[in-house]
Amino acid sequence: MFSAIAKSIFGSSNDRYVAKLQRIVDTINGFEPQMEAMSDDELKAQTARFRERHANGESLDDLLPEAFATVREAAKRTLGQRHYDVQMIGGIALHRGEIAEMRTGEGKTLVSTLAAYLNAIPGKGVHVVTVNDYLATRDAEWMGQVHNFLGLTVGVIVPNIPDFQRKEAYQADITYATNNELGFDYLRDNMKMSREQMVQRPFNFAIVDEVDSILIDEARTPLIISGPTEDKSELYIAVDKLVKQLEPEDYELDEKQRSVVLTEDGTEKVERLLESEGLIEGGNLYAVENTQVVHHVNQALQAVKRLKKDTDYIVKDDKVVIIDEFTGRMMDGRRWSDGLHQAVEAKEGVEIQPENQTLASITFQNYFRMYPKLSGMTGTALTEAPEFFDIYGMNVVSIPTNLPVQRIDEDDEFYKNIHDKFAAIAKEIKARQEKGQPVLVGTVSIEKSEMLSEFLQKEGIEHSVLNARFHETEAHIVAQAGRLRAVTVSTNMAGRGTDIQLGGNVDFRIEDELKDMEPGPERDKAIERIKAEVAEEREKVKQAGGLFVLGTERHESRRIDNQLRGRSGRQGDPGMSRFYLSLDDDLLRIFGPDTAFSRLMNKNLEDGEAITHPWISKAIETAQKKVEARNYDIRKQVVEFDNVMNDQRKVIYEQREEVMDADHVSDVVEDFRADTIAGIVTTHCPPGTYPEQWNVEGFKEAVDDVLDLQPPIEDWLNEEEVEQELLIERLSEMADAKMAEKKAQADPERWPLFEKQKMLQTLDYHWKEHLATLDALRQAIFLRSYAQRKPIDEYKQEAFMLFERLLITIREEVTRALMKVRIQQPEPATVPDLPDFITSHFDPLSGDDDTADVDADTGAVMSRLPPRQSPRPEMPEGSGKDEVPAPSSRNAPCPCGSGRKYKHCHGAVA
The missing domain is CATH 3.90.1440.10 (SecA, preprotein cross-linking domain)
Structure with a gap:
């Protein structure tokens, strides 16, 4: 009671925080006249000045007001868009490593340019993370205009691009990529055999778009790189x-x-x-x-x-x-x-x-927590605020809308079965269409979309059904969902990142209708015609009530429902939303069948009859909260188990990097050999025992198997006062002498590379086997709960023992391989490329795959990529690939002198 009164007088903690940020925005606004007075060259020169000031000790917080004002002016000159004050507040929240919750249509993509520019000033790289390849490419091309104008380089990562192009993109000041590509690149980098092959650089700052989808929904499942078995x-x-x-x-x-x-x-x-x-x-x-x-x-x-x-x-x-x-x-x-x-x-x-075998794996939680600073933006995050803080340490800041929201959210309508519900939906859509009001229908599966489509066809309703096969096509359809009498049926999250504007989207219409028209007076005239048509249609749609969002059932998460609702009522537009429910819906069928509410509705509702009441919405929300809590427990469990593996992963990956960075690993190899010899002696001749109790035969076999030595062990044992230290000393002398002889026979320049490669290959092989063992352990460990033992504690204990054994095995295998190697004069050594692995992102508990999908039309994505910073050298006109002599290996440098491998240059497959 008291807290409610205090909130009404002083505002919520979020309101007070936003009010503090508004003071910084006032300072930013004070720089606007100064920026407007600058020429383009003077505005571009701001970046160099900021970098110099930062190098001289000024913090990014000190530079923020002036830098944000610079980005605002650059956006006005390149995109024709001026950041609103609320967008500036969102930019400050992003810079502070927080989550900016901004309603749909408030311009989150433009907000990201502020924090991305400011944090790119030190030159350590900024990653802007999106949910699919289309959005990554689009945003890099669209927002890249602002950054390029200010002298920053922009890169984009999409599937199926070669490593040299990935490396260039990661070296850019700002890199746009999907969460999957970033994670898989990290795993692939830690499977490569040399530092030069790695594409990523140390993590600095990431802005995660649709942060709830990436860090919550997809975080139930790890990223996995696997190979066939x-x-x-x-x-x-x-x-x-x-x-x-x-x-x-x-x-x-x-x-x-x-x-x-x-x-x-x-x-x-x-x-x-x-x-x-x-x-x-x-x-x-x-x-x-x-x-x-x-x-x-x-x-x-x-x-x-x-x-x-x-x-x-x-x-x-x-x-x-x-x-x-x-x-x-x-x-x-x-x-x-x-x-x-x-x-x-x-x-x-x-x-x-x-089947596939896991070669490398990481969860999104542990991947994104490696960034020293992490921020995000989305339209719906407050419902998951505790989880964001507990796992990622990020606060959620709710940013006010630029204009008041006028959308009307009506109570849910409840029907007895799915047939009655869909029949009522079809009639409602027909009435709205006849009135001229556009309708966006959200379904939860392709099956439900097709079922509803049949009902709409019976009613003679013209409509579009999105099965989301291609992001780009989907974006064009969703962009026109606000046109007069448009009916669009899509999955609840289809069209993310695409704004639905009443009357239609001018830019998309120009792109669709005038793509074949050459620039000139005729095209300019056509553009003006389209703008006039859209403006006229917008007014008609507003009079019809704006966009009507119709949900065919509630999703497990309230966030998904809110995302669908948020499509309507952007930037102060009128709008309406309503959800239609039935007892056949998955949410009620699975999670609410035993409630008094469900039993009452089942008995008292007649066929075709509907009921509407705030209590229904309340009951559904309660069911959703239960599911959200359950899914949070699943994600928390995934994190707990992966944290165990993550500690081990860090050790292995750090050792790999140390090996790759070292000029030679002779010292490490010697330590491995000494530890292995001590382990063999200790195992077969335990301390504190008599020689008569030693396992002599096992000792001889181990020495022969691991060290490839046949010492006179019986003679040693017949000596008086024989002890373990003496055995270790003599074996070490023999092993060192044998290795010195091998090194003398080998090429002194090639031997260090051979040692490094053998160590990395051994480490990778046994790490792969260790992952398979941990997977099996994790699946079986839950049975320990029947013995009143906590599975996670049991898993930690056994995983630690397995990891200790892994390190011992790696030492033994490296020693065995080097002691048994036969010195020859082979072909010149080359660092092998990684094969094409299978990448997947599955749920270890349910088997569901929640991966953001790859754009099936890779060609379309590639054609939209910004030009490479150092393009492949072109051959003289009239020359072909045949005129460049092919080297003996496709991994060898290209004879054209580009510095790239032949297979990535003139040997590339067309």
Whole structure:
């Protein structure tokens, strides 16, 4: 009570904080006349002056007012847009490492230029992170005009560009990229064999666009780089046939936990079926020798009984393509891990691709926490503010809108079943369309979009359905969703980053309608015509009530619903939103079937009848809060487990960097050899024991196997007062002498490189095996809870012991390889390139893949890239690739003298 009164008098803590930031904005505004008076050259020279002042001791906070005023003036001259005061407040929040929550249409993309420019002044690099490749390319091209005008370089990272181009993009002052590409580049860099091959530089500052999507939704799942393993397609097909014979009473399906397990009767049935097919031994499914078959049965159960075609995945071109549960977009190239994708392929009867083995992995939480300063922006973050602070240490600042919001958010309408609901939606849309009001319909899956489309076709309603196949095409359709009588059906998050303007988007219309028209008076005339048409249509749409946002059901997260609502009522425009619900909706069916509310509605609602009441909205919100809390627990659990691996990952990656940076690793190799010898002696001749108790045969075998030595051990043991230290000393002398002899035979310039490569190869191989072991441990560790033990504590303890063993194994393997090497005179050594790995981003708990998808039309993305800073040398006119002699290796330098490898230059595949 008291807090509510205090809030009404003094405002909330957010209001007071924003008021403080407004004082800084007043200072920025004071510089505006000075900036307006500058010529273009004088304005460009500001960057050099700022860098000089920063080098002389001025902090970025000291430079902020003048720098922001400079960016505002540059935006006016290049984009024709002036930052509003509220956008300046958003820019300050970003610079301070906070999350700026700004409503849709408030210009977040323009806000990012402020903090990006200021933090690029030290020259350490700024990363602007987006959710897909189209937005990364668009923003780099669009906002890059401001930065280029002020003398900063801009780079962009999209899939399938060569490493030399990635490196140039990362060296730019400001780099635009997707979260996936940044994470995968980090993992790939830490798998490379030399520092020169690495593309990223040390982290400095990142601005994450749609921060809630990247750091919350996608943070449930780690990024994974994997490579193929042996083919087991016949086993998948055999197990799939058996699982399809199971009846509902043979298994328990829990949609809430996204799990399916065999019942006791189901286990017996599966055992009989597997035994008859000769797939298990001994008739006991859970015997140790049948562990692999159990895994295949569990994955087949998930594929056949839980995952649904056209909801979780689709079959396209004889391939299983995952559908993102948050966006409804297809994710070409992404695969479920741990054999789940192969099980779905067996289910659908398509070609089964080989399983993958994890080679490197990291969660978004641990990746983005490596940035010394991290900030973000989105339209919806307050509902997740505690999580942002707990995990990332970022505060959420709610930025006021430039103009008051006029959108009317109506109470939800509730129907008994989905048929009644969709019929009512179709009638409502028809009435709105006849009135001239544009309608944006949000659905939660492709299946629901197509179902609603059938209802609309029956009513004769002209509409567009977005299945989000290509971001660029999608952006053009969504941009015109505010036109008169437009009806657009899309997944709730489709069109992110694209503004819906009433009457249509002038820029997109010009691009669509005049793309083939040459510049000149005719084109100028056509542009003026389009502008006049849009202005006239905007007024008609406003009179019709603005954009009507219609949600076909509530999402698990309130943020997704708010994002959909936020499409309407931008910049003070009129608008309306309403959600239509039924007892068949997933949210109520899975999370609210036992509530008194659900039972009451089921009994009292007639077919076709609707009910509207604030209590309904309240009940739904309560269900959403439960789901949000559950999903937070899942993400928190992922972080806790990955933190264990992250500590180990840091040690391994730091060791790799030390090896790559060193001129030679002879000292490390000697230490490895000494530790290995001491370990062999200690293992077979334990301290505090008598020689009679030593394992002499095992000692001789280990010395022969690891050190490739056959010393007179029996003679040593027959000596008086033989002890462990003496054995270690003598073995060390023999091993050192043998290594000195090998070095003398080897090329002194090539031997250090060989040692480094052997150490890195050994480290990478065993780290890969260690990751597989940790994955298996994490899946099994939850069984410890039955013994009243905390799984995370057990995992930490066992993972630590496994890591200690990993380090010992690496030392032994490096020693063994170098002691057994045979000195020859091979071909000149080259640092090998990484092969093409499979990248994926899956949920280890549910198997769902939440990766932001790759633009399927890579060519379109590549054509929009800014020019490279150092383009490939061109051959004289009339010459072709054949006129450049091909070297013996495609990895060798190109004979044209460009300094690049032949395969990246004149040997590039067209």
